[in-house]
Amino acid sequence: MAPRLSAPGPGAETPTPSGSTPDPVRPAPVHADRARPAPAHPAPGPELDFPPDTEVRDTPAEVDAAFRAQRGVALAYFLVFLVLVAAFPVLTMTLPWWTEARVFGELSPGFVAAAGGLYLAFAVIGIAAARLSASVESRMLGGQQTLEEGSPGPTQGAEDPR
Numbered sequence: 001m002a003p004r005l006s007a008p009g010p011g012a013e014t015p016t017p018s019g020s021t022p023d024p025v026r027p028a029p030v031h032a033d034r035a036r037p038a039p040a041h042p043a044p045g046p047e048l049d050f051p052p053d054t055e056v057r058d059t060p061a062e063v064d065a066a067f068r069a070q071r072g073v074a075l076a077y078f079l080v081f082l083v084l085v086a087a088f089p090v091l092t093m094t095l096p097w098w099t100e101a102r103v104f105g106e107l108s109p110g111f112v113a114a115a116g117g118l119y120l121a122f123a124v125i126g127i128a129a130a131r132l133s134a135s136v137e138s139r140m141l142g143g144q145q146t147l148e149e150g151s152p153g154p155t156q157g158a159e160d161p162r
Contacts, residue, residue: 058141066140070133077129084121088114 058066091098091110098110107115 062141066137069136069140073129073133073136077125077132080125081122084118084125 088110099108101109103109103112
């Protein structure tokens with residue numbers, strides 16, 4: 001079927017080079033003498049009321065304190081990492097058996113520790129650091145609730161469970 005050669009009338013679509021007609025995406029004309037109809041939104045009712053804001057918002061001071069605590073955790077675990085890495089050259093220079101002795105076949109204790117021990121130690125350090133920082137964050141942020149007047153706080157009226 002060949003495309004039409006005559007000029008399209010109002011409301012008619014022009015065919016594309018492939019022969020199909022595109023879907024119209026034109027807005028409806030607005031006449032000055034007619035007002036636009038109001039949008040058909042339902043009136044707010046009890047089913048559309050939003051629940052109260054239950055998101056916990058931490059104060060800047062709480063966030064700053066949590067940041068300082070997280071920084072302390074990160075620095076402490078970095079120091080442990082640094083001591084582990086720095087121990088290898090120190091052990092190699094000070095202890096001759098570290099490179100001369102044989103543990104498994106022809107493998108020295110230094111090689112075994114570098115080939116497998118460090119990976120295990122780094123995994124343990126990473127898991128411990130992640131768990132500690134998650135614990136610090138959960139204790140310091142996001143869990144505050146307002147105390148009712150007269151109700152015991154976390155340290156008031158708490159009995160020793162022992």
